[in-house]
Amino acid sequence: MHPPHQKLSNPAISADQPRTVSDSFGSISLPAGVLWGAQTARSLQFFAIGEQRMPMDVVHALALIKWAAACVNSDLTMQTPDMARAIAKAADRVAAGEFDDHFPLSVWQTGSGTQSNMNVNEVIANLATQDSALGAESNQKVHPNDDVNLGQSSNDVFPTAMHIAVALKAKSALMPALDDLISALSAKALEFESIVKIGRTHLQDATPITLGQEFGGYGAQLRHCQQNLLSTMRAVHKLAIGGTAVGTGLNTHPDFGKQVANRLASRLGISFTQADNLFAAMAGHEALVAFHSALRMLAIALTKIANDIRLMGSGPRAGLGELILPQNEPGSSIMPGKVNPTQVEAMTMVCAQVMGHDAAIGFAASQGQFELNVYKPLIALNTLDSIRLLSDAMRSFTQHCVAGLKVNHARVNESMQSSLMLVTALVPHIGYDRAAEIAKQAQADNCTLKQAALASKAVTAEQFDRWVDPVKMLSASIQNK
Numbered sequence: 157m158h159p160p161h162q163k164l165s166n167p168a169i170s171a172d173q174p175r176t177v178s179d180s181f182g183s184i185s186l187p188a189g190v191l192w193g194a195q196t197a198r199s200l201q202f203f204a205i206g207e208q209r210m211p212m213d214v215v216h217a218l219a220l221i222k223w224a225a226a227c228v229n230s231d232l233t234m235q236t237p238d239m240a241r242a243i244a245k246a247a248d249r250v251a252a253g254e255f256d257d258h259f260p261l262s263v264w265q266t267g268s269g270t271q272s273n274m275n276v277n278e279v280i281a282n283l284a285t286q287d288s289a290l291g292a293e294s295n296q297k298v299h300p301n302d303d304v305n306l307g308q309s310s311n312d313v314f315p316t317a318m319h320i321a322v323a324l325k326a327k328s329a330l331m332p333a334l335d336d337l338i339s340a341l342s343a344k345a346l347e348f349e350s351i352v353k354i355g356r357t358h359l360q361d362a363t364p365i366t367l368g369q370e371f372g373g374y375g376a377q378l379r380h381c382q383q384n385l386l387s388t389m390r391a392v393h394k395l396a397i398g399g400t401a402v403g404t405g406l407n408t409h410p411d412f413g414k415q416v417a418n419r420l421a422s423r424l425g426i427s428f429t430q431a432d433n434l435f436a437a438m439a440g441h442e443a444l445v446a447f448h449s450a451l452r453m454l455a456i457a458l459t460k461i462a463n464d465i466r467l468m469g470s471g472p473r474a475g476l477g478e479l480i481l482p483q484n485e486p487g488s489s490i491m492p493g494k495v496n497p498t499q500v501e502a503m504t505m506v507c508a509q510v511m512g513h514d515a516a517i518g519f520a521a522s523q524g525q526f527e528l529n530v531y532k533p534l535i536a537l538n539t540l541d542s543i544r545l546l547s548d549a550m551r552s553f554t555q556h557c558v559a560g561l562k563v564n565h566a567r568v569n570e571s572m573q574s575s576l577m578l579v580t581a582l583v584p585h586i587g588y589d590r591a592a593e594i595a596k597q598a599q600a601d602n603c604t605l606k607q608a609a610l611a612s613k614a615v616t617a618e619q620f621d622r623w624v625d626p627v628k629m630l631s632a633s634i635q636n637k
Contacts, residue, residue, distance in 0.1 A: 175188075192275055195274040205264035209262060216251045216321070217320035220317075221308075222244075223244045225307060229409075229412075234412075239296075239298065239303060258275075259276070267532055268310050268532060277305050281303065307408035312396045315529075316397040320420065320428070321540060323426050337550045346368065348370075353571065361576060364572060370464070389447065391443035393427050395416075395420075398412050402435075403433075403437075403438050403439070413430045413434070414430045440529060445517060451542045459504050462499075462503045463500070465558075470497075478564055513539070574604070578626065578629070585623055
């Protein structure tokens, strides 16, 4: 549920009565109390598609651009100080989320995001018009295009907002959640470093490993994903602002784009700069394609890690049963006492969604002819949704699964001691072929590896005990601990 419309001090905008406004297409009626204008109303009329609104992260980013643009236009003497202050103040309020209910547009609109840019322009214009910064006796009306959008085009502002929204969300949510999960896995790697268990390849028994080594591997996978994300973020920090309609910078000051990027960087603490080539920044979205590909890589790694934990925790009696997963809630409406790996299920569903988003983003980024990609809202929606889903899922998985994992020591020891792949330790002493015969015979006779080895006369009991030691089969660094 969205908050009620804000009370307005501008008598021209009644909270009780609808009003009629005009644009280049003519007059159109608006509901009572809304801050938006004609272009927003037309978008609501012609794009009643789905339930997904333009993400508020994009709306807030657009408002941040309007704030920076007003400041820069004042500095460059393109706008009067009073006008700039009124616009900047209104934009600040929108960026802070004070008027979120006044941004109702569907994400499924024009592919350039023009209507959402105008929605922001109209709301800020109406707020700025009633601001005392323009003077109590002033009849000056702030125009959404001429004043709020001064020096800008939707074609450069919207992709700039996409990058800002993604960068802010990655900084505030994604990277901290990833850091926390890596830390939790590293803590478990340390906790489990002395637990020797059987390794598995192809879902079949392999040579021994420690549980700590397994969890250390998971942490290393995610650190690689982390570095990849940080690398792709550098291109996301390049902004299209200053390109206006087609990348040439028509109708704006030549220093406008650079100064807006500098203002945003200073305020937000992110190294935003103007893109080196504004034509590429508006016609293509390779930066976000690469960033989302890094999100897909993260989703792939998380799927593997979560599924390993699911499998090691399977059971508790008829599965592998090596890990004891936290019991957070009942797992069945009919089977009493059943507990399921629900955190794993939530995580892997999120990862599947992210992989689907990546396919849609790849197709969308290939579209749009000549000077403008026209699938921008879809790219913004899916990228931000992936960030949100992965951030939330990692935080939940860390808190409600990884942090509470325990080891079923008896089951771990039983599986290791009964594994036939300990026979690998005999290979340097009796050769591969004789060792393989012993393993096959043990399986055929359903006996222990030691019993089969002694029956083969290939080794003595003393030799078997000395050579077949799971700890000695680990790396030298583990053996020496």
